[in-house]
Amino acid sequence: MSAPTSSTEPAVVPPKPGVKRMWHLAPLRVRAGVVTVAVIAILGIVGTVVATSIAAQNAANWEVLRQRGIQQSETISKLESSLARAESDRDRAVKNLVPQTELTQREQTVAAAEKSVGDREAAVKGREDAITAKENFVKQTSLTGGKYTVGVSMEAGTYRTENTNSRCYWAVYTSGTNYDDIVQNDLGATGVLTVTINQGQDFETNRCGTWVKIG
Structure with a gap:
């Protein structure tokens, strides 16, 4: 029989009693497992927080939508009432046509x-x-007291007055002469007076009463 050959692999030295294995000396597989568990725990906590936040936000949004729905329902109710009144008014108006x-x-x-x-x-x-x-x-x-022009403020013709004032003055002028061209005049005559004024003449009377056209 041949003699057993010696192995070149190093011998595993068992740990000494009472000596704890350091973490950095732990096998890689063990450390990976611990890290995985920690990550899963953290993700679970984060997921719970996120889910809680989303649920709260959804509840707030739902409340806003519910309030809007109530307001819209009230608005629709008011519009329906207004429409009903308008239709009633229209029906009455049609009946009263x-x-x-x-x-x-x-x-x-x-x-x-x-x-x-x-x-x-x-x-x-x-x-x-x-x-x-x-x-x-x-x-x-x-004609009473004042100045007159035939065809403007008086008619041509014969006028008469019953004068009782001894200070009566009347005169007939040619029109357009600024009362300088005297055709006829009289001063101080009393009783019934007559005068004829023609076209193109002016007439002035003072304190002679009222001259009335007689012809």
Whole structure:
């Protein structure tokens, strides 16, 4: 038999009793396992915190959505009430509508009344114009103290006055001469006086009473 060959592998020396193995001397597999457990624990804690935060945020968002839903429901309810009132008002208005024939008759009545008012206004205007013309005629044919021009402030013709004032003065001038060209005049005459003023002449009277056109 051949003699046993000696092995070159180093012999494993068992640990001495009472001596603890240091962590850095622990096998790599053991250290990896411990690290894995620690990471899993940390991830679990982080996951719990994140889940709690998400749940709280979701609850807050849900409350906001719920409040918005309540507000929208109230708004819809108000709109429905307003719509109901509007429809009710519309129905009443439709019931109160005047038939077209009656409306046409009313329009015709109003038009006739407006025409009648227009005719009356025209008649009143005509009377006013007549009164104004008469007043102007009286003004131009009834002369008191002052200066007058034929065709402007008086009519041509013969005028008469019943004078009782001895200081009466009247004169007829040629128009456009600034009352310098005297055609005829009189001072101090009393009683019934007459004078004829023609076109292109002016007339002045003072303290002679009222001259009235007689022709």
